[in-house]
Amino acid sequence: MRIDVVTIFPEYLEPLNVSLVGKARARGRLDVHVHDLRDWTYDRHNTVDDTPYGGGPGMVMKTGPWGDALDETLADGFEAGAHSPVLVVPTPSGRPFTQELAVELSERPWLIFTPARYEGIDRRVMDEYATRMPVVEVSIGDYVLAGGEAAVLVITEAVARLLPGVLGNAESHRDDSFAPGAMADLLEGPVFTKPPEWRGSGMTAVSLSGLHWMLGRRGRDEAFRRTAVNRPDLIERCEASAFDKKDREILSILGWSPEPGGRFWRRPEDMEQ
Numbered sequence: 001m002r003i004d005v006v007t008i009f010p011e012y013l014e015p016l017n018v019s020l021v022g023k024a025r026a027r028g029r030l031d032v033h034v035h036d037l038r039d040w041t042y043d044r045h046n047t048v049d050d051t052p053y054g055g056g057p058g059m060v061m062k063t064g065p066w067g068d069a070l071d072e073t074l075a076d077g078f079e080a081g082a083h084s085p086v087l088v089v090p091t092p093s094g095r096p097f098t099q100e101l102a103v104e105l106s107e108r109p110w111l112i113f114t115p116a117r118y119e120g121i122d123r124r125v126m127d128e129y130a131t132r133m134p135v136v137e138v139s140i141g142d143y144v145l146a147g148g149e150a151a152v153l154v155i156t157e158a159v160a161r162l163l164p165g166v167l168g169n170a171e172s173h174r175d176d177s178f179a180p181g182a183m184a185d186l187l188e189g190p191v192f193t194k195p196p197e198w199r200g201s202g203m204t205a206v207s208l209s210g211l212h213w214m215l216g217r218r219g220r221d222e223a224f225r226r227t228a229v230n231r232p233d234l235i236e237r238c239e240a241s242a243f244d245k246k247d248r249e250i251l252s253i254l255g256w257s258p259e260p261g262g263r264f265w266r267r268p269e270d271m272e273q
């Protein structure tokens with residue numbers, strides 16, 4: 001996979017040299033190119049922003065540098081044999097970034113990220129590229145960052161670990177929390193390692209024996225409880241047929257009731273725990 005990032009803070013992308021993403025690059029699974037947007041400015045002050053039409057606070061990133069930067073980045077990539085680019089535009093107004101979108105992006109051969117600062121990029125830039133290639137605006141959560149660079153790091157890490165040959169064990173991400181088709185979309189449960197006894201807190205005989213693992217219930221009950229408490233929206237989304245007897249017991253203890261439609265719900269006043 002080829003990844004291009006155009007940014008006014010190339011040094012913000014340094015972590016792409018480290019850890020899993022760094023190793024994927026070293027192994028040739030990822031070909032990352034970080035570009036300084038200011039290389040495509042031609043005035044003394046390397047201006048990339050201007051005041052917004054119609055007034056309002058903040059500054060807007062100008063069409064000129066972005067258009068030239070993206071044209072040259074595209075030309076370079078095509079010349080190097082890359083094809084089928086997708087423009088990934090980080091913005092708090094974008095489509096929520098989910099594991100499903102990570103899987104979708106991991107299946108593309110070429111991603112071009114355009115993290116912006118200020119109030120964002122003049123709309124005409126993405127409208128123009130959208131006539132030639134898929135453009136996907138992506139938000140990594142319901143909060144506002146000062147710029148899109150941190151989102152590029154997040155998205156790239158989530159995508160890179162899905163590429164064949166990047167994680168040691170190809171099975172490792174099959175039961176990730178949020179993996180499409182993960183067991184009833186549960187969060188992952190707690191994990192433990194040696195020593196068996198720590199500050200007065202020990203492992204149960206069942207955990208130590210590996211019986212949980214063999215029964216396919218490794219941490220399942222705790223995972224289920226954690227999901228019901230931290231992510232009630234995931235439980236509400238589930239068909240009740242996805243829950244076994246033990247799940248129903250746990251839901252009942254936590255104040256959930258089955259409703260005629262087949263799903264579970266919980267009285268709002270029980271929400272705090």
Ligand code: 6GU
Binds near residue numbers: 089146
């Ligand atoms: Cl992608 N960018 C910015 N600036 N803020 C965000 C975001 C992106 N996702 C959530 N908040």
